[in-house]
Amino acid sequence: MPGLEDLYREIILDHYRSPRNRGELESPPAQRVEGFNPLCGDEVVVTLEVTDDVVSDIKIAGTGCSISQSSASLMSAAVKGKPVPEVRGLIRTFKRMMSIHESTLPSSNGATSGDGSGSEVEMLEPEAVDVDALGELAALQGVVKFPVRIKCATLSWNTLAQGLDETESSIA
Numbered sequence: 001m002p003g004l005e006d007l008y009r010e011i012i013l014d015h016y017r018s019p020r021n022r023g024e025l026e027s028p029p030a031q032r033v034e035g036f037n038p039l040c041g042d043e044v045v046v047t048l049e050v051t052d053d054v055v056s057d058i059k060i061a062g063t064g065c066s067i068s069q070s071s072a073s074l075m076s077a078a079v080k081g082k083p084v085p086e087v088r089g090l091i092r093t094f095k096r097m098m099s100i101h102e103s104t105l106p107s108s109n110g111a112t113s114g115d116g117s118g119s120e121v122e123m124l125e126p127e128a129v130d131v132d133a134l135g136e137l138a139a140l141q142g143v144v145k146f147p148v149r150i151k152c153a154t155l156s157w158n159t160l161a162q163g164l165d166e167t168e169s170s171i172a
Contacts, residue, residue: 008139015070015136020077023059025049030057031167035159037151042068044156046076050167053084060156067140067149072156074137084164090137091161097129097141098150 024032025047035044042064049057058080060072075094079087131138143153 005142008142011074011136011139012066012070015073016066019060019069019073021059021073021080022061024061025057025059030059031163031170033159033163033166035062035155035162037064037068037155039148039151040065040068042152042155044068044072044159046072046156046159046163048160048163048167050084050164055079055082055084055087058160064155065149065152067143067152068155071140071153074140075156075160078135078137079160084168088161088164091157093129093134094137094140094157095154097131097134097138098144098154 024030024045027047030047030049032045032047035046036042042062044060044062044064047059047061048055058076060076062069062072078090082090131141140153143149
């Protein structure tokens with residue numbers, strides 16, 4: 001599926017070059033959370049407002065590689081205006097997609113990857129992820145082929161989860 005890979009590459013580059021929801025909300029009232037990946041230097045700042053259990057506004061800032069910054073942009077567009085339980089479900093789904101073993105991904109010829117040795121190794125079946133339901137977020141699924149980049153893709157998602165946790169604990 002070279003055409004699909006090209007489309008995904010374009011989506012990632014578009015979000016990197018023209019990030020959505022860029023900036024910071026005034027804190028307070030917004031919750032401000034910083035995420036940092038010491039392995040590569042990626043930094044992300046997520047500021048969010050939760051009103052009536054809905055992520056009513058979200059802004060992202062930071063610096064880093066195209067994967068971390070486009071993932072933050074895609075994330076902010078995907079969660080803005082959504083109820084917190086739905087956002088938490090999306091976080092889980094995205095992180096599950098980022099943890100799928102490369103051998104379960106379709107290759108460009110439609111077959112699944114393997115080690116080519118012909119030996120059968122019993123692996124635990126990963127939980128299925130409906131990639132189609134993720135929309136543009138599916139553009140990041142190829143990152144799992146490069147394990148060192150998974151932390152880049154999940155940085156903003158982990159930071160968002162921390163922000164939601166801190167928002168809920170400040171309300172309680």
